[in-house]
Amino acid sequence: MQKGGMFQRWTQIAAIVLLSLRFCVSGSTLDPKAVDDLFRMAEEKQSNALFVHEKGQPVREKFFNTRDRRIYLYSVTKLFSGLAIGIVRDKGLIASVEDPVGKYLPEMNLDATRAKIRIRHILQHTSGIQTTKGSRDIYPQADFVKFAMESSVISEPGEVYEYNNRAINLVSGVIRRVSGKSMEDFLVENLFKPLDIRDYKFGRDKAGNTWAMDGLELKASDLVKVGKVLANGGMWKEQRIVSEALISTATRPCLLQLDRPSAMGLALFCSELDSRLSIPKETLVVLEKAQVSESTLAVVRSLIDREFNRQQDLGKEMKQTLTPAQMERIAQVCGEADVPLFRRLPGGRHMVWHQGEFGVNLIAVPEIGVSVARTIDDNRGRGKPNGFEEIYTLFSKRCRR
Secondary structure (H helix, E strand, O other): OOOOHHHHHHHHHHHHHHHHOOOOOOOOOEOHHHHHHHHHHHHHOOOOEEEEEEOOEEEEEEEOOOOOOOEEOHHHHHHHHHHHHHHHHHOOOOOOOOOEHHHOOHHHHOOHHHHOOEHHHHHHOOOOEOOOOOOOOOOOOOOHHHHHHHOOEOOOOOOOOOOOHHHHOHHHHHHHHHHOOOHHHHHHHHHHOOOOOOOOEOOEOOOOOEOOOOOOEEOHHHHHHHHHHHHOOOEEOOEEOOOHHHHHHHOOOOHHHOOOOEEEOOOOEEEEOOOOEEEOHHHHHHHHHOOOOHHHHHHHHHHEOOOEOOHHHHHHHHHHHOOHHHHHHHHHHHHHHOOOOOEEOOOOOEEEEEEEHHHEEEEEEHHHOEEEEEEOOHHHHOOOOOOOOOHHHHHHOOEOO
């Protein structure tokens, strides 16, 4: 997925989609008519495969004039890069996503601004590292990690969101440095083997770095397994793959994007569906102890214990009164203390997802245990209107009570 027009288009689509989302309150049973519509549209849009699972079991799976074979996932690969960071944190190989990247890649400490870049910034696309649309300037590079480290930093880390294929390749360097393994080998051992994913292919540069921005190929039947892990709080069957705490951290939206229907968490997008949100008092206490500025505290105090029906409502109020630097300070303090800015109140639902070029999709709705994987290959997707933006509307707008 590229920054610019495509991201803006998806943001607009998400805004429309979220107005029509409906899930059942009890039973968590998807409306068969909605599922029929979803699969009909998937076929019309030249999909290779569509899998819908609920609570660990298939609702429906279908291949469209093809077999179950590996498909290039494009930017959905980034979600796996985020999971790799989560797993190294769970293993104690890094302390926090608030750690400076330069703690593990000392080459990042050559100037003061670059040294401020945190792992969170890389995953949330707020590093400030210079980028260009797409990845064409990256593929010719012999060393993707070195290319990112040597790129200019053109904005203060944490204060500007810009979708960034170049910067996220630093994840591969961090994983190699702390684990002693390539990101590919690390993910195979800690994610693919537990999920019995055997048929895969990663991209690698000439220096041996696993591509973190894209490059992964998986079957739809294996991609949906990762959706199940996200939908089940980090669990696969009876095995813990990623900590529940990490899943919670990964699905905290970037404050700079909180006023949007879909905001970047840690290498995945977060969309509130019918959630109610509230800032807990413990968050204010943490900010006060960190001696956050009084002007920032005054804004947070005014929001304490209020309920917001949408993340956009909370985000808009914050953006009206706080600067990007103030919001970044809140994000840093909350991240270091491992407390959320806001909590999702019981009864609501949210969706986490990532989309790749031409409409590869992985979606999870944790509250009802639903995961969806849609694949499409280059021959069916390139240059054709088969992106399947309707997947969100058709998948979730109706549910039988």
